[in-house]
Amino acid sequence: MDAATIVKRIRATDGLSRADLARLADVSASTVGRIESGKLDPTWSTLQKMLEATGMVLAGKTVVSAGDATAVSSARAILEGKLDAASPRWRRSWARAGWTTAAMTPESVLGLAVLAGNAAKFSRRSRQPLYVELPDQRQWQDLPRALAAAGVDYAISGLVATTPDRATAPASSPIIYVTNPRRVVEQLGLVETAPLRGTMLVSPVAGEMEGVETEGGLRFVSRVQAMLDAFASGGRQPEKAEAVALTWPAREDVPA
Structure with a gap:
């Protein structure tokens, strides 16, 4: 090439x-x-x-x-106003693009989110995700409830976790962080599915589960983490996440 x-x-x-x-x-x-x-x-x-x-x-x-999860963790730090928590490598590059200021435009937020998500694609990480479902699963919320019942620490991410009603909203391909996906599959007798067909189970590698929030009895990553993970996912999540990124400053002020 x-x-x-x-x-x-x-x-x-x-x-x-x-x-x-x-x-x-x-x-x-x-x-x-x-x-x-x-x-x-x-x-x-x-x-x-x-x-x-x-x-x-x-x-x-x-x-x-490159499947570099630090791109997403650094973008999260920028959008949360925690500049010093971002990787110096990404911080320097994004500063040149004007993406590290508090007064980011919607277009800047989108540019940052797209680049970070593409740099950190789940499918390219060394710990690739598993796609699973419960036997006879009826709705996506059944799986995190089963995880909680089994005492498994988890956090839901992806596009559904950006919505105001995220505990009850429908979702076609949610993302769930667990420490050891393969062990969870064996522990709960989960059925593996084709990629993008079931729920994605993935290991946290860059502080993704920091600041977990509980709503409606379910545990979620922060909304900014969820948005960035949607860009790092497959299927139509990145496409739909653009609308979330473009309205991000209006929905939740970016701290100085």
Whole structure:
């Protein structure tokens, strides 16, 4: 895959303009444009800066997520106004893009959420998720209730966990954090399903269960974590999460 294609795919994945990618990677916009037009054959270090700034890696003949969960934990810290809790790597890159200020625009929130989610795709993490359901499960809430009854610590995430009525809202593919998904499958006799067909069980690796909130007898991650996890998920969750990101400052003020 040539350099022009690599850069175009990086931009297309995250919906970045040439200027956006240039700021994130600390290169000039003209450099990005010249690479894409085939007028510049960049050094590997230049390409690596663009890949690292967006959390992407080369895999065969394509560009894919690095599966770096610190991208989401850092984005959560930024949106919660806890700048010092963000990874310095991401903080520096996002500061150049203007994504670390308290006065973030809806478009900035969306840009940050899309990039963080794509950099931290669950399917690309070393601890890949399991998709499961209870035997004879009728609604998605049955599974977290069974976890609680079995004494398993858990937290629900994904698009459903961003909604005001999240304990009763319908969901097609919720995400549930548990420490050891495989052990939980054996303990509860869960049935494994095809990806995106059941509930995703995934191990927390970057503080995802910090600040768990209980509503309607169910345990949820914070709404900002849930939004970012929706972008890191598959199916239609990222597409639907855009509306949540674009209204984020109006729903919950971003602290200074």
